[in-house]
Amino acid sequence: MEHYKITIGEKIIDTIFGLQKIIIDDKEFHFTTTEIENELIDIHLGNSLHQAYCLIKNNSIDVEVWVDNQFIRIKIEDDRAILLNRFQTNSANTQGEISINAPMPGLVKKIEISQDEIVKQGQGLVILEAMKMENEIKSPQDGRIKEIRIENNTTVEKDQTLIIIEAI
Amino acid sequence: MIKRSINKILISNRGEIAVRIIKSCSEMGIKTVAVYSDIDKHAVHVRLASESYCIGSAPARESYLNQDKIIEIAKSSGCDAIHPGYGFLSENPSFAKKVEENNIIFIGPSAEAMKLMGDKTSARTFAKKIGVPIVPGTTDPIDNITDAQRIAEEISYPVLIKAAGGGGGKGMRIINKANDLEAGLRASKSEALSAFSDGRVYIEKYIENPRHIEVQILADAYGNVVHFGERECSIQRRHQKIIEESPSTYIDEKIRADLTQAAVSLVKEAGYTNAGTVEFIFDQNKKFYFLEMNTRLQVEHPITEMRVGYDLVKEQIEIAKGNRLDFSQKDIKFEGHAIECRIYAEDPYNSFFPSTGKIINLRIPSGLGIRDDRGIEEKSEVSPYYDPLISKLISFGKTREEARNRMSVALKQYRLIGLKNNINFCAWIINQPKFISGEYDTGFIDKYFSVNELDKPSEEIITVAIIAALTKLQKNNHNLVEVSENKSCSNWKNKKIDSFN
Structure with missing residues (x-):
């Protein structure tokens, strides 16, 4: 049995995971899994049958999960990752940086900020055109624009870094 | 009107509407030609058509909007007609004209009728002329901020900027105050240009929280015009329809009769043929105004088909062949x-x-x-x-x-x-x-929805999601080595995902 810290939204769930058994916040559940085609997994939990599909994102701890009709984003950290993150957070102190990545491939229509500009959480950064609609990407936090890695009227790939914001 | 035969149709579209058109053609024994961009080479419409041709790369401008290429393929593959579906080239009069000039039937209205009714500004002028009420605003396109400001002041804020060349909410912006006008105009023009290759926009009074109700029309080349009742399309997000229903719960028989009559007379007076939709908005006093006409088959046409039992694509093809409608208004029963x-x-x-x-x-x-x-x-x-x-x-x-x-x-x-x-x-x-x-x-x-309204996953679903994610992670061997437990308790052993492999 291994211990994991699971984060869903703002909720942190303490999990111990083993073969056909999972303990979530001290509650124990038994399950069986069956792999069917296309990497779909059938999961029997209690008396219900569910179907799930997972996409492991870039750094292998963010997982996108579809269960039946629902979609859930899960962050998984094992004991080692928890230690590592704690170390990084401590050493980074307040010098945190976040990179703003393209949520989808598209065309950069307008860059709404400039180098070194101070931005507020929720402020528009870039207008990205995809599927014929213009979508505004907003800043997730207050900060200073440290780096702009894109130009107007160029196409970007999904997950490509567009802008780096430095916490202030 | 000369009768023309149609034995093979090129569908200059993709996605669900191309599939929908192929279905009716097949039922009528008409062969179909699909065109596709390279990214769509495995698409369903390509699989279902009798023949298919790649016409360019993924951006629509280089494929589904490439008029010359589409016409060239229609000719070389021996098509008698082109069905444009909706979007792309469906409301482009110069395309319709070019198709007919190449002796291919365009399944839709004539280029002239499309130009008159499809262009939002000229349609407004025309409706006004024959006495169908229109929303206050310009009947000409606006291209500079000074004119825009003057008109917006005249009709008073909030105003709506709209694309003259197409619908679907593309290029549309609500402007609440003078300060936002210039940015709105820019965004609207650029969105309209990329969606319809036409950056013209116009301004009308924004009627707050209206109902959006439209009337489906069919007209043949002999002056016969019928309507197929209304569709209620008020459930929208960012001016894009999400849910439509028919009939509308908002109007009674008296209003329904006035509304459908207004739509029929507009189409008749315009000399419009084939399928079309006349869109109206209703204010809170149940007074209606002509909004625009969609000179093509619409996304939401199936709800009409379900109620009246007519196949609108088939009727479009019959009209394009030069046939008379073989039914009249009184034959249409709404169920x-x-x-x-x-x-x-x-x-x-x-x-x-x-x-x-x-x-x-x-x-x-x-x-x-x-x-x-x-x-x-x-x-x-x-x-x-x-x-x-x-x-x-x-x-x-x-x-x-x-x-x-x-x-x-x-x-x-x-x-x-x-x-x-x-x-x-x-x-x-x-x-x-x-x-x-x-x-x-x-x-x-806008009024009722926030993301918190959506069903939150239940505890059971969350548990399943965690099981799935950890199973997948362990299977991928992400350095997460498990401690062994009793492995022999399942009948499913052979198929079971083993955490230790």
């Missing part, structure tokens, strides 16, 4: 109630951002009173290049409540894994008290 939900590849949990990717698992609901029109299948890739509409789920019932319940169950049973989508959002809407009672307007989503 029951129909609802359509548009399934979009967009994420309601994340500001409705478009989502792209591969469909891993697809289970389409079916049964009495359920229809699903789609251009996707399992393993289809949804790309960022085209409209995010991936499927249209339609329900029909003897009563509105029966249709609504059928839709509710069908949405629950709809399974679309691998691509974020708005199915839960549609389910939320049709189970809202104000939707159930039919008391809604175009402000419905």
Whole structure:
């Protein structure tokens, strides 16, 4: 049995995971899994049958999960990752940086900020055109624009870094 | 009118509407030619057509909007006609003209009628002339900020900037105050240009929280015009329709008669032929205004078909052949109630951002009173290049409540894994008290929706999600070595995912 810290939204769930058994916040559940085609997994939990599909994102701890009709984003950290993150957070102190990545491939229509500009959480950064609609990407936090890695009227790939914001 | 035969049709479109058109053609014994961009080479419409030709790269400008290439393929493959579907070249009069000049039948109105009624500004002028009420605003396009400011002051804020060259909410902006006008005008023009290759926009008074109700029309070349009743399209987000129903709960028989009469006379006076939709908005006093005409088949046409039992694509082809409508208004019987939900590849949990990717698992609901029109299948890739509409789920019932319940169950049973989508959002809407009672307007989503309204996953679903994620992670051997436990307790052992391999 291994211990994991699971984060869903703002909720942190303490999990111990083993073969056909999972303990979530001290509650124990038994399950069986069956792999069917296309990497779909059938999961029997209690008396219900569910179907799930997972996409492991870039750094292998963010997982996108579809269960039946629902979609859930899960962050998984094992004991080692928890230690590592704690170390990084401590050493980074307040010098945190976040990179703003393209949520989808598209065309950069307008860059709404400039180098070194101070931005507020929720402020528009870039207008990205995809599927014929213009979508505004907003800043997730207050900060200073440290780096702009894109130009107007160029196409970007999904997950490509567009802008780096430095916490202030 | 000379009768012309149609034995082979090129469909200059993709996705669900191309599939829909191929279906009617096949029933009529007409051969079909699909065109596709290289990214669509495995698309469903390509599989279903009798023949298919690649016409360019993924951006629409280089493929589905490439007029010369499309006409060239229609000629070389021996097509008598082109069906444009909706979007792309469907409302482009110069394309319609070019098609006819090449002795190919354009399945739709004449280029002249399309120009008159499809152009929002000239249609407004025309409607005004024959006495159909229009929303206050300009009847000419606006190209500079000074004129825009003057007109906006005249009709008073809020105003709406709209694309003259097309619909679907593209290029549309609500402007609440003078300060926002210039930026709105810029955004609107650029969006209109990229969507319709036409950056002209105009301004009209924004009627707050109207109802959006439209009338389906069919007209042949002999002056016969019939209507197929109305469709209520007030459930919209960012001016894009999400749910439509027919009939509307908002109007009574008297208003319905006035509304359909206004639509019929507009079409008759304009000398318009083939299928078309006259859109109206209703203010809160149930007074209606002509909004625009869509000179093509519409996305939501199936709800009309479900009620009247006519195949609109077949009728379009018969009219294009030069045949008379073989029925009159009194032959059209309206039955029951129909609802359509548009399934979009967009994420309601994340500001409705478009989502792209591969469909891993697809289970389409079916049964009495359920229809699903789609251009996707399992393993289809949804790309960022085209409209995010991936499927249209339609329900029909003897009563509105029966249709609504059928839709509710069908949405629950709809399974679309691998691509974020708005199915839960549609389910939320049709189970809202104000939707159930039919008391809604175009402000419905802004007024009632927030992401917190959506069903939160239950504890059971979360548990399953965690099990799935950890199983997958361990299977991928991400350095997460497990401690051994008793492994021999399952009959499913052979197929079971083993955490230790």
